[in-house]
Amino acid sequence: MQLWRRRPLWLALSASWLFLIFLGGPPLLRLAVPPRLPSGVPQSWPRWLDTELLQSFSQPGEPPEDAPRSSQTPCGIGCNWGACFNTSWCRGSGLKVFVYPAAGPISETHHQILASIEGSRYHTFSPGEACLFLFLSLDTLAGEPSPMPLQWNGGQNHLVLSLHPAACSKTFQLGQAMVAEASPLVDTFRPRFDVALPLLPEAHPFQGGAPGQLQQHSPHPEETLLALAEERGGWRTADSNSSACFWDGNCEQDPGPEQTHHMVTLPKATFCLIPGRCTDALWFLQALQAGCIPVLLSPRWELPFSEVIDWTKAAIVADERLPRQVLAALHEMSPTRVLALRQQTQFLWDAYFSSVEKVIHTTLEIIQDRIFGASAHPTLMWNSPPGALLTLPTFSTSPQDFPFYHLQQGSHPMGKFSALIWVGGPGQPPLKLIQAVADSQHCGQILILWSSERPPPPKGKWPKTEVPLTVIEGPRKASDRFFPHSTINTDAILSLDAHCILSTSEVDFAFVVWQSFPERMVGFLTWNHFWDEGQGGWGYTAEKVNEFSMVLTTAAFYHRYYHTLFTHSLPQTLRTLADEAPTCVDVLMNFLVAAVIKLPPIKVPYGKPRQGARPPLASGGPGQEPQPPDPDCINLMAAGFGHMPLVSSRLRLDPVLFKDPVSALRKKYRSLEKP
Secondary structure: OOHHHHHHHHHHHHHHHHHHHHOOOHHHHHHOOOOOOOOOOOOOOOOOOOOOOOOOOOOOOOOOOOOOOOOOOOOOOOOOOOHOOOHHOOOOOOOOEOOOOOOOOOOHHHHHHHHHOOOOOEEOOOOOOEEEEEEEEEOOHHHHHHOOOOOOOOOOOOOEEEEOOOOOOOOOOOOOOOOEEEEEEEEOOOOOEEEOOOOOOOOOOOOOOOOOOOOOOOOOOOOEEEEOOOOOOHHHHHHHHOHHHHHHOOOOOOOOOOEEOOOOOOOOEEEEEEEEOHHHHHHHHHHHHHHHEEEEEOEEOOOOOOOOOOOOHHEEEEEEHHHHHHHHHHHHHHHHEEEEEEHHHHHHHHHHHOOOOHHHHHHOOOOOOOOHHHHOOOOOHHOOOOOHHHOOOOOOOHHHHOOOHHHHHOOOOOOEEEEEEEEOOOOOOOHHHHHHHHOOOOOOEEEEEEEEHHHHHHHHHHHOOOOOOEEOOOOOOOOHHHHOOOOOOOOOEEEEEEOOOOHHHHHHHHHHHHHHHOOOOEEEEEEEEEEEEOEEEEEEEOOOOEEEEOOOOOOOEEEHHHHHHHHHHHOHHHHHHHHHOOOHHHHHHHHHHHHHHOOOEEEOOOOOOOOOOOOOOOOOOOOOOOOOOOHHHHHHHHHHOOOOOOOOEEOOOOOOOOOOOOOOOOOHHHHOOOO
């Protein structure tokens, strides 16, 4: 009976709940169980890139309730890589890019883009050699619409470049052209056909770029946990006790202590909360540069270079409708995970986003990977230092062949080296040097790069060696000493000058050191760079000091891959400078290696003072100290790179028991003992 009497009460309560749900119910219910859309409606539920950290609170495939949808139609809808790009045009020479000349006045940014491409390995001045045609779609400064390219051909094999967000409607129909656009909407972006660019500020540097600002990789106890990008500009920071009201504009609770920083100041926090509006994409790059882990709140735009960059290693995509759960997850993240994410932000910033030039080259490299196939750059190369721009697929498509991936891949360089002896001036062949190198147990071959005006001696005049000896005659340019000769069959190269004097023990010990550091240069003679306040520029010296930043290629070990980078990656202007001022070639090679690995070279000692040792092609006779070339050289190199890549060091590696007062029989490199 009592149960029967209570039934009306239960019916009334059930009706009340049904009524509330019908009216919309409380916000939490709408978040937990979003309504399903009719079949056929495109869904755009935020993609959870870090499922371990933030698990979805809805069923997979359910769309967000309040996500705005674009009414635009994707530009060139129906196009994909296989249907709208003819890869047969690119066979043989790979990706060659022809840039349409501007029809009128263009901005400084466009001048920089043109200069960046013209100085790269992708560019060609001949439309007949090109397989990709680049067209700048933005209107001219005078406000005139951009004209139709003469060889448009329906847009096939064309790339329309726009560094700023633009609507789908252009001054002409795109047809089959690809679009490289800053922060494109997810709904209009065509994966593996279009390219998503970062939204760059107007004052973004052209070359080099500012380095990452992260100094303390692990969160400092006093460091702010959260920073929120504000629509009016700047960052609003709060401590770790902040509630979900930090970004919830409808919340009436006390958000706790907060501070607002001007937009020119990079955020100093562990996590940077970035709303999903397209206008907020600019804050994404600021967070990367600052080493602040981006937490994207239901982003409406495609993440930059998402085709190749694994953003799960550097950023977090979260649902803006679940603020409390997101904050709780950020609080509970382990220090190891935080460290890994912050380090990745610094790598990605430096490798792909710190300058306009890197953004443009990354765009072209992505298209080249499509032409060559997915094996051109494995995911490891795109997402591990030094990045895909510095791992040329023309050298190899296997990470194990590159010097900076040996440790990561558990591989080792080959156990032999190739000696490249540069003969560039008058005099007799370096017979003693050849014999000392050939006696090394690690020597695999000797190549004589003969660039003297005199013809080389006949074959019978060269010393008899147990290793193959080859004489290569070629052009007399300084940069030719770093040409990737096909005859080099070892990973290690010992670069020598004909005037150098080395013993077999010195060669053996230096090679053993290099095997432990295959990504670095290991040498005997050193220079050091410094900032000259009086001259307002860089200088360098050959004085014997404890600190150094360069080793001379007079006698140095390095990996053969740097020959490929030197020849095919460096701008032609820098190689021409080295040819015109031959003593600059050492500086250029050291700049290149330091820019790739961001580490200093390693110095190994001479066993005894050497007479006649001097840098290649430098003035001076035997017994003179090596003199650095014109100081303008280092400044021109720094300007060409856009920054100073050299790193100073005080480390010198000596043999074990080098100076210990023990029996000489116990010393492996006895000839290195100084008197």
